[in-house]
Amino acid sequence: MPYAHRELLALPLALTACAALAGCGGAAGSATQTPSQPSPRTEAARATAPAGGGPATGAIPAGPPRKLPLAGRTVVIDPGHNPGNFRHASEINKKVDIGTTRKECDTTGTSTNAGYTEAAFTLDVSHRLRDLLKARGAEVVLVHDAERPFGPCIDERARIGNGAGADAVVSVHADGSAVGNRGFHVILPARVQEGGADTTRIVAPSRSLGEKLVTQFGRATGTHPANYIGSGTGLDVRKDLGGLNLSTVPKVFVECGNMRDPKDAALLTEAAWRQKAAQGIADGIGAYLKG
Numbered sequence: 001m002p003y004a005h006r007e008l009l010a011l012p013l014a015l016t017a018c019a020a021l022a023g024c025g026g027a028a029g030s031a032t033q034t035p036s037q038p039s040p041r042t043e044a045a046r047a048t049a050p051a052g053g054g055p056a057t058g059a060i061p062a063g064p065p066r067k068l069p070l071a072g073r074t075v076v077i078d079p080g081h082n083p084g085n086f087r088h089a090s091e092i093n094k095k096v097d098i099g100t101t102r103k104e105c106d107t108t109g110t111s112t113n114a115g116y117t118e119a120a121f122t123l124d125v126s127h128r129l130r131d132l133l134k135a136r137g138a139e140v141v142l143v144h145d146a147e148r149p150f151g152p153c154i155d156e157r158a159r160i161g162n163g164a165g166a167d168a169v170v171s172v173h174a175d176g177s178a179v180g181n182r183g184f185h186v187i188l189p190a191r192v193q194e195g196g197a198d199t200t201r202i203v204a205p206s207r208s209l210g211e212k213l214v215t216q217f218g219r220a221t222g223t224h225p226a227n228y229i230g231s232g233t234g235l236d237v238r239k240d241l242g243g244l245n246l247s248t249v250p251k252v253f254v255e256c257g258n259m260r261d262p263k264d265a266a267l268l269t270e271a272a273w274r275q276k277a278a279q280g281i282a283d284g285i286g287a288y289l290k291g
């Protein structure tokens with residue numbers, strides 16, 4: 001394909017590139033609100049309130065509730081690939097239905113020349129992102145946390161976002177392109193209506209999420225939109241990714257940089273830069289959910 005998710009096919013078996021591969025799939029969806037739960041203090045105050053509705057003796061006066069900016073919102077983080085995929089080639093090569101076609105369950109992802117894997121990178125950034133979003137009050141779900149030997153498959157990754165009723169889903173990746181190709185980009189779902197795939201309702205909100213991410217990721221990391229895709233916009237649109245096709249909630253992929261380029265790889269390998277990347281993604285999600 002024109003640029004089938006340039007991923008390193010490091011397995012002895014011929015794994016397909018991430019784009020073509022399973023690892024690259026996400027779920028997004030229309031904003032389903034998760035009702036915020038009453039605080040324990042509120043519940044306690046109710047419990048002690050006199051039946052007549054008068055002031056409760058000894059009750060703590062209720063000041064204005066301190067609401068964190070993402071309280072009541074659910075964000076699903078999809079760490080691309082799985083460190084164990086390399087050892088489960090036959091399982092991740094099995095094909096699953098992505099609506100438009102059948103595609104491998106998942107891929108191994110790429111790596112730097114020094115052997116820092118995309119799967120390790122995506123998990124690290126996802127952990128940092130989770131902590132930042134939780135600090136802002138969001139309910140956060142990780143699609144996987146390397147607690148399983150491989151996968152999940154791309155269709156399951158989408159279903160997890162859908163089932164959580166996520167307000168936003170971000171699939172975290174790094175690219176595997178040619179040396180000299182640098183920078184980040186965000187992949188948006190194309191309009192797809194075929195088989196079990198219908199992205200009609202998520203195309204617009206996903207684009208909005210993606211645009212916010214491009215702005216905030218660049219600001220936080222000081223890096224630029226990709227110089228090899230998206231004509232400098234930092235945005236790409238694809239219809240071959242199961243994780244996007246099968247999503248019913250707003251979802252995008254973030255390709256944080258190119259692991260095969262030495263200069264980008266130096267950034268991706270640095271923990272302090274990964275914290276900036278997570279900050280940029282968190283800021284983008286925050287801007288989207290408040291807008």
Ligand code: ZN
Nearest residue numbers: 018080109173
């Ligand atoms: Zn990937």
